[in-house]
Amino acid sequence: MPSFLTSIVVSFYLALMIPATVLASGTFSKHFAKTELTPTARKMTRLHFYFHDIVSGKNPTAIKIIAPKGSFGMTAMIDDPLTIDTKPGSTVVGRAQGLYALASQHDSALLMVMNFAFTYGKYNGSALSVMGRNPVLDAVREMPVIGGSGVFRFARGYALVNTVRYNPKTGDAVVQYNVTVVHG
Ligand SMILES: *[C@@H]1O[C@H](CO)[C@@H](O)[C@H](O)[C@H]1NC(C)=O
Ligand SMILES: *[C@@H]1O[C@H](CO)[C@@H](O)[C@H](O)[C@H]1NC(C)=O
Numbered sequence: 001m002p003s004f005l006t007s008i009v010v011s012f013y014l015a016l017m018i019p020a021t022v023l024a025s026g027t028f029s030k031h032f033a034k035t036e037l038t039p040t041a042r043k044m045t046r047l048h049f050y051f052h053d054i055v056s057g058k059n060p061t062a063i064k065i066i067a068p069k070g071s072f073g074m075t076a077m078i079d080d081p082l083t084i085d086t087k088p089g090s091t092v093v094g095r096a097q098g099l100y101a102l103a104s105q106h107d108s109a110l111l112m113v114m115n116f117a118f119t120y121g122k123y124n125g126s127a128l129s130v131m132g133r134n135p136v137l138d139a140v141r142e143m144p145v146i147g148g149s150g151v152f153r154f155a156r157g158y159a160l161v162n163t164v165r166y167n168p169k170t171g172d173a174v175v176q177y178n179v180t181v182v183h184g
Contacts, residue, residue, distance in 0.1 A: 042154070047179040049082045049093050051161075056170035066101070075101040082116060086164055086174055094118035100134070109135040112143055116179075126150025128181065130159060145181050157181030 054061040055076070066075035080096040081088075098114025116128045127150065132143030141161050148155030157180045165174040 042182040042184065044180065044182050045152075047177070047181075049084060049177050050086050050090075050164065051096055051175040051177055052081050052083065052088055053078065053173045053175065054080070056172055062100075065099070071102050072105050073102060075099055078114065082118075082177070086176075088174075091120070093120035094123070098130075103133075104135075107135055108137045109133055123151060126152050128152050128155055128179065132159075134161070136163065145179060148181065148183055151183070152181060153184040155181045155183040
């Protein structure tokens with residue numbers, strides 16, 4: 001650990017000592033003490049949609065890729081539709097692509113690692129990245145939005161989510177997502 005820290009400090013000093021002209025031509029990195037790329041006046045967007053996690057039937061959108069003996073460690077890869085309304089057939093605004101895993105030995109807390117790949121309106125082609133803890137039995141869960149692309153460059157924010165429908169027989173669930181992000 002100390003040598004790791006030392007190497008960070010040393011590389012930092014080296015980066016400072018290299019003249020700007022060396023960094024200017026097709027180099028690996030360029031340091032901006034004061035950057036114009038990061039907008040000072042950030043935009044804020046609120047998104048509201050429903051996440052359909054379909055584990056049953058012929059066309060599941062969530063597939064278990066790790067199935068340990070107990071439930072701890074269970075991992076599913078998802079490509080879940082995100083819709084405007086709670087109905088599965090309502091307008092799709094994007095897809096939640098990534099995975100969730102049961103990361104707690106004490107309760108039903110999932111680790112969520114996913115991208116929301118939007119396909120709707122001006123958000124088509126833009127994405128948000130979420131990584132957080134999701135204790136699925138809690139009425140309301142909060143997960144951090146840690147980044148984004150397209151219109152969501154520089155995004156950070158949070159998602160407040162609650163389960164709208166859960167079928168204990170099939171395991172299918174519909175979850176409401178309220179996402180607030182600031183971005184470039
Ligand atoms: C989203 O963008 C893709 C690629 O540019 C395009 O093919 C598709 O028709 C667009 N979808 C919508 C709903 O605008
Ligand atoms: C999400 O937003 C909807 C509509 O604005 C609201 O009814 C609901 O209570 C919100 N849910 C959470 C968990 O914030």
